[in-house]
Every structure is written in C-alpha cells, then in structure tokens.
Amino acid sequence: MTPRWDALLRSLRDPACMAGHSEATWDLLLRQALAAGLLARLGALAQAAGVEPSLPLPVRRQMRALLAVSEQQRRSVRWELVMLSRDLRELPGPILLLKGAAYVAGDLPPAPGRLFSDIDILVPRAQLDQAEAALMLGGWGSAADTAYDERYYRQWMHELPPLVHVRRQTNLDLHHNILPLTARIKTHSKPLLAAARPLAEFPRFSLPAPADQVLHSATHLMHEGDWRHGLRDVVDLDSLLRHHSHTPDFWEGLLTRAEELSLGLPLFYGLSLCQAYLSTPMPGDLLQRCPSRPGPLRRRLMRALLRRALTGAHRGSMAGGTRLAEFALYVRSHYQRMPLHLLLPHLIVKAVRRPAAGQTRREAANPAQQP
Structure with missing residues (x-):
C-alpha cells in the first residue's frame, strides 16, 4: 500500500498510537477508514486500548455513531438467529x-x-x-x-x-x-x-473449528473479487489468527488442515497480507511451509496486484494502476470459480446487466437497509 495509508495501518496494528495523531492525519484517516468499513473497528480498538477519551471530539463522535450502528446490528443478528432456529x-x-x-x-x-x-x-x-x-x-x-x-x-x-x-x-x-x-x-x-x-x-x-474459521476467512478474501472491503477482511483474518494462535499447536494444525481441505493457496496469500500490513505474529518459516505455495513469479505478480487493490476503497488514496489491478483480481476470482467455457458467457451477461455505479448486484435486487 502507499504511504498515504500508513496512519491507518499503524492505528490497526497499535491502537494506542491514535492518541498522538494530528488533525491533518485524522482528516485523511477518517475518510479512509470510513470508506474501507473500518471506522467502527478503530473505535472498538481505541476503547479497548483506553485511548478513546483522548481523541478529538469529532473523531469520537463519528466512531461512537458507527459503534452504535454495529451494536444494533449485532443485536439484530442475534435476534435473527433466534428466528432462524425456529424456522x-x-x-x-x-x-x-x-x-x-x-x-x-x-x-x-x-x-x-x-x-x-x-x-x-x-x-x-x-x-x-x-x-x-x-x-x-x-x-x-x-x-x-x-x-x-x-x-x-x-x-x-x-x-x-x-x-x-x-x-x-x-x-x-x-x-x-x-x-x-x-x-x-x-x-x-x-x-x-x-x-x-x-x-x-x-x-x-x-x-x-478454529483452523476452519481462518481457512474460510482467507478463502473468502481471495475468491470474493470485490476489494472495496479487502482491508477489512484482512483485519478480520488478523484478529482470528491472533486469537487462535494462543491454542497449543495451532499453527501446525492450520497447515495440516489447509492441506486436507486443499486451501493452502488462499491461506498463503491471506497470511502474507496479514504479515505485510498488520505484522501478524506467526512462526518465521510458516509461509515457506504453507501447502500449495506459489512460485516466485506468481508471488511477485500477486503482491503487486494486491498492494494496489487494497488502496481502492478510498478514491483519493489509490495507488497508480489500482483500477487495473482490481479488474485483474476480479477476473482472477471468477477464473478460480469457473472454467473458461462457463466463465466467458457469464462475464458477458454480467457486463450487459451491470448495476449502477456504486451499487452491488444484491443492492440492485434488494435496496432495503440490511441488519
């Protein structure tokens, strides 16, 4: 990612540093975090680190507003699970x-x-x-x-x-x-x-199971094709890794499970992103031992594409070539999902029926507010 994202990444890695951000830093950081779907997450991290009271008042207000939305959504999810249990x-x-x-x-x-x-x-x-x-x-x-x-x-x-x-x-x-x-x-x-x-x-x-939570998170990250919330998904994966790594033999079990489920490739890329951008603690040789580890050329190409795509959430902070990288990863995700004889007709249909700018397919079908 570009240096313009450094403050947001530092805040995610070390929430206590938010207490020292200048107004100019917050001006950009707030817009980036909001666009990436991470502002409420920053608010939760600031509260857990005990630095939220020292943040500028406008920052606290925006964080608390989104935290209130997040909490309401969590209550809604719990209620929906009760109703689904009946259904x-x-x-x-x-x-x-x-x-x-x-x-x-x-x-x-x-x-x-x-x-x-x-x-x-x-x-x-x-x-x-x-x-x-x-x-x-x-x-x-x-x-x-x-x-x-x-x-x-x-x-x-x-x-x-x-x-x-x-x-x-x-x-x-x-x-x-x-x-x-x-x-x-x-x-x-x-x-x-x-x-x-x-x-x-x-x-x-x-x-x-813990290893399966990590593997599904990494698989979702690398197969979704929409990188507007890619950094948020990396943060989710980082949180799971930090939480479950305290379990004895977690890392060995994770590699074994990845091989059993044939998910070594998305795990490799997910671990690489967590290590590169959030300094997720992991054994030093973990990436080298990851099943289905790609070759050097493929790693360099994916690193270049991902570095650009992760900046796409905020238009004013995009790296050069971001839109091209997003398109390449979008095509890659569909290529991973479908063989060419199915993929090409599908992409043509999607291009013809493309929703309005900023609107997802699901939103086009159902514009109502989600829980």
Whole structure:
C-alpha cells in the first residue's frame, strides 16, 4: 500500500498510537477508514486500548455513531438467529454459521465494530432442499431477479440465490460449501461440518473449528473479487489468527488442515497480507511451509496486484494502476470459480446487466437497509 495509508495501518496494528495523531492525519484517516468499513473497528480498538477519551471530539463522535450502528446490528443478528432456529428446527443439521454471524454468535474478536450486510449459514448439501423449504415457510424468498441468476446459483455455485425475509428485509445466504462446485480448488463441506462446535447460546447452530474459521476467512478474501472491503477482511483474518494462535499447536494444525481441505493457496496469500500490513505474529518459516505455495513469479505478480487493490476503497488514496489491478483480481476470482467455457458467457451477461455505479448486484435486487 502507499504511504498515504500508513496512519491507518499503524492505528490497526497499535491502537494506542491514535492518541498522538494530528488533525491533518485524522482528516485523511477518517475518510479512509470510513470508506474501507473500518471506522467502527478503530473505535472498538481505541476503547479497548483506553485511548478513546483522548481523541478529538469529532473523531469520537463519528466512531461512537458507527459503534452504535454495529451494536444494533449485532443485536439484530442475534435476534435473527433466534428466528432462524425456529424456522430450521426440523432440519437434521448440523447448521454452520459463517463470517459475521459466526463472529457475533461465538463472541470472536472480529465482532466488535464489525458492520454486517447479511447472515451466512451452511448446511449439508443433502439437506439443502429441506432447508430452503423450511425457510420459505418462515417468510424467506429469493432475491434473484432473473431466471439466469437462479440457474447460475443453483447449477454452479456453493450457495442458493440470496434470500430476503418478506417482513424484516434481512438478507440470508444459504451455503452448502465454501467454494463453488465449478471452482478450480476442490474442497468439501463434510470435514467442516464434522469438526463444527455447537454453540451453547444458540444450540441449533455450530461454529467452524478454529483452523476452519481462518481457512474460510482467507478463502473468502481471495475468491470474493470485490476489494472495496479487502482491508477489512484482512483485519478480520488478523484478529482470528491472533486469537487462535494462543491454542497449543495451532499453527501446525492450520497447515495440516489447509492441506486436507486443499486451501493452502488462499491461506498463503491471506497470511502474507496479514504479515505485510498488520505484522501478524506467526512462526518465521510458516509461509515457506504453507501447502500449495506459489512460485516466485506468481508471488511477485500477486503482491503487486494486491498492494494496489487494497488502496481502492478510498478514491483519493489509490495507488497508480489500482483500477487495473482490481479488474485483474476480479477476473482472477471468477477464473478460480469457473472454467473458461462457463466463465466467458457469464462475464458477458454480467457486463450487459451491470448495476449502477456504486451499487452491488444484491443492492440492485434488494435496496432495503440490511441488519
């Protein structure tokens, strides 16, 4: 990333340093953090470090406002899990929580200051039809607005089309795997479900095992294709690594699990980003021993693309070539998801039906406020 992002990265690595930022530093840092979806996270870190009272009043006000939104969203997620427990009570399960919902329900470090757009759950593929039917009876309906979207998700993807509750307007993603059926990396959900840990507070749901939380976070980061919140996802991954690394033999178990699930490549890139930008503590030879470690040329190319793409959230702080890097990573993510004979027609359809600037496909289908 460029030097213009140094203050934000320092604040994420060492929250106590926020007490010494000048007004000029805050002027840029606030805009970057807001654009990257990290301002509430900075507020949570400042409170935990005990430096929040010393921050400038306008900074505190903005942080507290977004922290209030984050807290309200966390309450909403918990309520939605209660309602989903009722909707899915007859499903044999297990039902796995992913990403933000898992962070909230498991009270994990990425949750404080996290803003949410949806709830992600994963069920065994054999129970997918039963789960969808139960959710429809509970008031959930598809947000896909074309027959092509329905076929795209149901035939090729690792999830059904996004679901929206008819009254609460909550978004739900119902997964049966963590990567598409057509993806170049072949992984399966059975090992994730077998290692899942039931939640005491929400007994209908389970959390992925610690290593699986990390692997899913890294896989999501490297396969999503939209880097506007890429730095936020790196921060999530860093938080999980710092939290779980206190468990004995965590790092060895993580490498072993990555090899078992064929997720060594996204893990390598995720660990590299955490180490480079957030100084995540990890064993010195970890990257060298990572399964599916890419070759030197590929590493240099990806490093150059990622360094630029991570600056794309804030227009005034972008590195040179950022838009080209974003496009290259967008194409790469789809190439990782689909073979060329499916990918090329799909990209043509997406280009023809491209939503308005600044609007995602999901927002175009459902513009209502998310929990």
